Amino acid sequence: MNKNIISSKNSDDAVEDTVGVFIVVPAFNEEKTVGSIVEELAKRGYKIVIVDDGSVDRTYEIVKGSKSKYPDNVFILHHPVNRGLGAALKTGMIFSLLKGADYVVTFDADGQHAFEDVKNVCLPLKLGNAQVVIGARPFEDMPTTKRFANNMMNFMTFFFYKIKVKDSQSGLRAFKSEVIPKLNILSRGYGVSSEFIKEIHKNHLELEEVTIKTIYTDETQNKGTNIFVGMKILFKMIIDVLK
Amino acid sequence: MVIIILFFSDVEEGEVVFGLLGIYQILFIILAVLTIFFVLKIYNNGRISLKTTVLWVCLWIMLFVISLSPDSTTFLANRLGIGRGLDLLIIIGILGTYYLIFRLYLKIENINQNINKLVTEIAIHNENHDNEK
Known part of the structure; x- marks a missing residue:
């Protein structure tokens, strides 16, 4: 396994090449942030696959509005019922492959990722240095409880799957499209992040971790990996081992 | 009777x-x-x-x-090294229940995966259909 850590600063001068890059944005009740994220990414020329995972708020209407502004760049996939993060990502990735994507990036809809990091996580794929890139959030910036939960998840990922990563729960990832069919993703919830790591390990894919920025707002504080989610993922991992 | x-x-x-x-x-x-x-x-x-x-x-x-x-369970229990027939029944009952719960868990997991597949299919089908309109 090839694991190099490169800093996002090194790639800032790279030209933003958006050809063949599909960004999968899973969204569940993200009406406050999803519109601006989709439009900002579409403005940069990326193809956006937004997966509305059975939202009960106005997420779907908002992305419809964004699609009318960028009809060629925005695709909306609507889950009639909520199936969780894992299922939403899977839907988005399968659709991207059908549309002929070369690179598939997953991007959280809550506004915690910086737009320029999309380019940074794609770079190692384009240079041929890696098949999968995970955007690692610097843990020093995290609030204490989040840092603890994420550290715990890294340890558990290491314990169960024997692979050490800087950030096992990051939502910003980039894949070369040809490796996606090899990933067997079954988790529906947040456990999917660890499952990606397991599949990367199992298929001997070349992984690179790129340090990314994380924007902490009230929105992003309330979602993602906290202790309860951590316990749930732990339980899933144990069941997986027993199966 | x-x-x-x-x-x-x-x-x-x-x-x-x-x-x-x-x-x-x-x-x-x-x-x-x-x-x-x-x-x-x-x-x-x-x-x-x-x-x-x-x-x-x-x-x-x-x-x-x-x-x-009823005493036949006592006979079996003694053979298996368990004191009373009723204990044997309870042990079998609990183990049987655990087994059934595990079976149910796997079944539900399976159904969940199938629902996921359906939802994905529906979502992709609808997106393609919307674009044709």
Whole structure:
């Protein structure tokens, strides 16, 4: 396994090449942030696959509005019922492959990722240095409880799957499209992040971790990996081992 | 009914002993017989598989035998190194329940995966359809 850590600063001068890059944005009740994220990414020329995972708020209407502004760049996939993060990502990735994507990036809809990091996580794929890139959030910036939960998840990922990563729960990832069919993703919830790591390990894919920025707002504080989610993922991992 | 009660037998220290049936025994026997008939009937109607039928019929035959001769469980329990017949029944009951829960868990997991596949298919189909319009 090839694991190099490169800093996002090194790639800032790279030209933003958006050809063949599909960004999968899973969204569940993200009406406050999803519109601006989709439009900002579409403005940069990326193809956006937004997966509305059975939202009960106005997420779907908002992305419809964004699609009318960028009809060629925005695709909306609507889950009639909520199936969780894992299922939403899977839907988005399968659709991207059908549309002929070369690179598939997953991007959280809550506004915690910086737009320029999309380019940074794609770079190692384009240079041929890696098949999968995970955007690692610097843990020093995290609030204490989040840092603890994420550290715990890294340890558990290491314990169960024997692979050490800087950030096992990051939502910003980039894949070369040809490796996606090899990933067997079954988790529906947040456990999917660890499952990606397991599949990367199992298929001997070349992984690179790129340090990314994380924007902490009230929105992003309330979602993602906290202790309860951590316990749930732990339980899933144990069941997986027993199966 | 009187005849059935009089012909009740039990094994005690290798000897067949005749005596009266307790009320709970009579109730259980009737319940077992009725359930076996019911299971066979729904099997004939094609609503359950042969495997399920055999499983449930065996289970109720076991209950039938145990009701008829409660002490037989003590005999089995002693053979297995467990003190009392009732303990054996409880242990079998708990293990059986755990097994069923595990089976159910796997089944639900399976159904969940199938729902995911359906939802993905529907979402992709609708997106393609919207674009054609």
